[in-house]
Amino acid sequence: MEDIREFFDDLGGDSYALAVYFGCLVFLIVSILGFWLLPWSWIVALASVLITFVIYRHHSIKRAQPGLQTGRRWVAPYKPGDPIPDTRKLPAVYFLYVLGSGGHTTEMIETIKHKFQGQANQHRRYIVTTGDNDSINRIIRLESKIKDAFPDERRGTIDSFSIPRARKVHQPLLTAPFTCLATAVHAVNALTREPEARPRRLYGTEFKYPHVIVTNGPATGFIVCLVGHVLKMLYLVPQNRLKMVYIESWARTRTLSLTGKLFLWTGIADLFCVQHRELAERTPGSLYVGQVTARLVPPG
């Protein structure tokens, strides 16, 4: 499996995604042909093997997740003198942020501001939905702010991908699967394409895949994470990449959003974070992280 992945790695650029699509197409054709040509016993046997493989991979990836206790330890309130995680000496730190629209974008920008530190080995990739100029403007403003604060190479490198929206506001759930499929097709490229600012001849394959995907509630984020999970299941992406952090929107104080329920139900997020204590108490398996997006002054 490693050899196959390295083979894809060497192709570079879009060819990785093309190979994935081609593989899916071949799989589809073979299954349709097999459905007509093979006897039922064979179909059942092959389907069982496939389902067993999928379940096994899903659970082996879930076992590698850091777990709730570990997560709680990581969000401990900071006291002066506490050791903080040091990522400056790592060969690469590559974040992928999935932006939604409107409030989701505001929250994500705030989250990025609250987590940012200057280090030369970082790359940031933003996924915006096509036509969402508001989010792009906000990213530009954020990045110029980062550039003001870190004029040197510590600001890292950035790029962005635009993919179609998974579900428009007010779009009925009936037609959502089709738009989600279009999103998924584009997400493969966004997850596997090497950043142009970090070419292979200088950085090797360290920047090939994002380390952490951060998303906070748009349906697009779930699709991107699901695609990432499938890529990991098929051994197309190394197991220690594409860690997923889902942060439930700050607006949800008592109930989960649909995206949140999907993340919790599928369990694909390595950390499922909520920002309100009450919601954390209601949701087993969630990590209370405090209001990371909104550190607000008290009224008055």
Added chain:
Amino acid sequence: MVNGTHHSNSGEPENKRQRIDGDGQTNTNAESSHDWNGRQCFVTVGATAGFPSLIEEITTPAFLNCLIRHGYDRLTIQCGPEYQLAEQRIVSLGARETDFQLAHQRIVSLGDDVAREILITMFAYTDAMVENIYACRQDPAGCVISHAGSGTVIEVKRINAPLIVVPNPTLMDNHQAELAQLVIDMNWGVVAEIGNLIDAIDEIDDWIIEGTSDNLPPYTPPSFPVPAAERVTLFDWMVLTCYPDELARQQYEEDLANLAANMQQEIDDDEEGPGAAATMVPGQWVPIGTAPSYQVAQETTTGMRID
């Protein structure tokens, strides 16, 4: 729509505001003697979905009258997709164009008196949310009327302007009602519904007069990068999970530091109270990797609650 979009792209919000004031003052020599320095009301429906019923509510003569009665003379509307609806309704109120050469501004007169005029600025979207909200903050304090969207509420509360929240019930599982409840719980502002906005304007007036808004210190935007004590390190830990050896090493270092702190704590406790030394059995020391003292999610609850 064209005007609104054009305006949103033009940017430079501070200049815009100065332009309104400046032109207003030069205009005093002309037919109108209004210098538009009363309270400002900023209405926003957010960046994503429209909120036609809110737009309809704020363009009724009754609401505008109420605003004027409370000393407002400027109404700024971020209409979203409903720009044309807003424009039609404003024009149907007999609005006249301003002399400012800005097509998206109208003056509505609700009486013969100049004091009964209100300057209405409309646009579909804007890059200048912060500036528009800031204009409502003080000197004199006005109010922001907003849908219960998280983005707007976060920005308004950070600037600490008076806030009226109107949840939009047509969105997915009415999730804005939840944020409205949070606004009530945290005492961040007034929650209104379509139909009782006039009462909300009365209520927010008490809020302003109570001194929460009229004598605030000047607004300082949050610093960037954030100080180390406030920085969120969760994502750095997640990056380290991609490098398991490095993660193990750093967690071990953290454990050692915690252990040292705990032991120091116990020694301090011993010095304070006699007899405490008897309880210092090695087996009872805080073990490595103890969860922090705050326990949050109750894992005893079974199943996920879906309301």
